[in-house]
Amino acid sequence: MIGLATLLLAASQPASSVYTELNLDRCRTLEAIPEGESVRWRCPGLGAIALFVNAGDGRFDVDAGVDNDEWESLGAFNEPGPRIEWRLAGRRPFAIIYRLRLTSPEQPPGSTLIVETIGRRGAPGCEVARVDGALPDANARARAIADRRARTHRCPAGRR
16 A cells, blocks of 8 residues: 555656766776677666666667666667756656667668666666657657556566
């Protein structure tokens, strides 16, 4: 019952944002695999919540809290933007929003905002939604999705 009360209280609090830098030069390499140019990093996040960045074959995936061992990226070549937006209820983060910018010379420039829950040991986070970065209100849409869905989103079973 205490868990439900905590969830209801968190869901009722207005959300706010804080931003942190994502600079791969400040990250610690966890694993590097030459085939496919795959690299896994642990990066500074928000307080004690680390970011886990996975790269492979010109594509990136970002997880917060714990690495969810799921590849959630775009099909096109991409790279993450330099900032992570953390959505908070009170002072407690419940989601991240990050931008993947398209890097393929064969495709027009563009980006996608990824809304993802924050994982913890035994309950990894996962992607909630994608928002086309070309929309004039893309950031506001991503925030609204995070605020409406990320606090109660259930990630697929079978993860770590």
